[in-house]
Amino acid sequence: xxxxxxxxxxxxxxxxxxxxxxxxxxxxxxxxxxxxxxxxxxxxxxxxxxxxxxxxxxxxxxxxxxxxxxxxxxxxxxxxxxxxxxxxxxxxxxxxxxxxxxxxxxxxxxxxxxxxxxxxxxxxxxxxxxxxxxxxxxxxxxxxxxxxxxxxxxxxxxxxxxxxxxxxxxxxxxxxxxxxxxxxxxxxxxxxxxxxxxxxxxxxxxxxxxxxxxxxxxxxxxxxxxxxxxxxxxxxxxxxxxxxxxxxxxxxxxxxxxxxxxxxxxxxxxxxxxxxxxxxxxxxxxxxxxxxxxxxxxxxxxxxxxxxxx
Numbered sequence: 001x002x003x004x005x006x007x008x009x010x011x012x013x014x015x016x017x018x019x020x021x022x023x024x025x026x027x028x029x030x031x032x033x034x035x036x037x038x039x040x041x042x043x044x045x046x047x048x049x050x051x052x053x054x055x056x057x058x059x060x061x062x063x064x065x066x067x068x069x070x071x072x073x074x075x076x077x078x079x080x081x082x083x084x085x086x087x088x089x090x091x092x093x094x095x096x097x098x099x100x101x102x103x104x105x106x107x108x109x110x111x112x113x114x115x116x117x118x119x120x121x122x123x124x125x126x127x128x129x130x131x132x133x134x135x136x137x138x139x140x141x142x143x144x145x146x147x148x149x150x151x152x153x154x155x156x157x158x159x160x161x162x163x164x165x166x167x168x169x170x171x172x173x174x175x176x177x178x179x180x181x182x183x184x185x186x187x188x189x190x191x192x193x194x195x196x197x198x199x200x201x202x203x204x205x206x207x208x209x210x211x212x213x214x215x216x217x218x219x220x221x222x223x224x225x226x227x228x229x230x231x232x233x234x235x236x237x238x239x240x241x242x243x244x245x246x247x248x249x250x251x252x253x254x255x256x257x258x259x260x261x262x263x264x265x266x267x268x269x270x271x272x273x274x275x276x277x278x279x280x281x282x283x284x285x286x287x288x289x290x291x292x293x294x295x296x297x298x299x300x301x302x303x304x305x306x307x308x309x310x
Contacts, residue, residue: 066226085154
């Protein structure tokens with residue numbers, strides 16, 4: 001059966017696709033066998049190395065506290081970076097140069113600096129010029145670096161999402177007399193959120209993974225750092241890497257699955273035949289239009305009880 005995007009494959013194409021699929025499965029099986037055989041040869045499949053993960057001590061002492069710190073740092077960075085990124089993204093679209101240019105400078109500056117360097121600078125700042133304790137300083141430094149970098153990236157995501165909307169949306173809002181902040185708040189942003197959601201979720205996944213940089217460089221006790229401590233105690237470096245990698249995969253899968261569900265829900269809620277605005281709605285949105293072209297009988301020629309479609 002054909003589609004608007006592609007034609008249905010013929011007999012030769014089906015045969016070719018089947019051969020490619022079989023070859024891919026065979027190569028994948030060979031790769032898995034090679035990895036398994038190599039690990040077995042190096043003694044990495046011995047039960048003594050994997051046994052700690054079946055006991056509560058390894059989880060309650062090392063992995064779960066590290067996971068809690070990872071989630072704490074990631075959650076704080078997300079909560080701060082999302083609104084900050086939205087603020088700078090909208091500021092970059094301002095008609096006023098004194099708003100637009102400083103916002104662009106801030107975004108481009110922090111977007112150009114590696115997030116690890118921002119963490120190191122933040123760590124030195126909190127160490128030299130604040131009263132933050134040495135126990136709290138790694139968390140503060142990690143969150144600060146993540147916020148500064150990811151907020152600048154999210155600002156570009158927001159700006160691109162708003163600019164991707166058809167110009168007719170903005171022009172229609174101007175035609176009915178909405179101010180620019182009303183247009184942004186009630187028309188552009190609600191539509192842009194759905195388009196921006198995949199890119200935003202990708203950046204949130206990056207935030208979760210980048211918490212590991214703080215553990216490597218400034219001693220933040222996140223999941224990967226806790227794994228290193230556990231591996232030095234149980235002498236199971238490779239198994240601990242595999243288990244931590246699976247934990248990260250599960251975390252990010254849950255995050256992306258939730259985002260996919262939210263995106264589908266938003267798209268379903270926006271399916272309609274069009275929003276209908278009555279004269280009373282227009283009066284509430286734009287009081288200055290009362291008695292004008294959108295009034296109910298003023299000099300502008302508006303018809304009584306007229307309705308406007310947006």
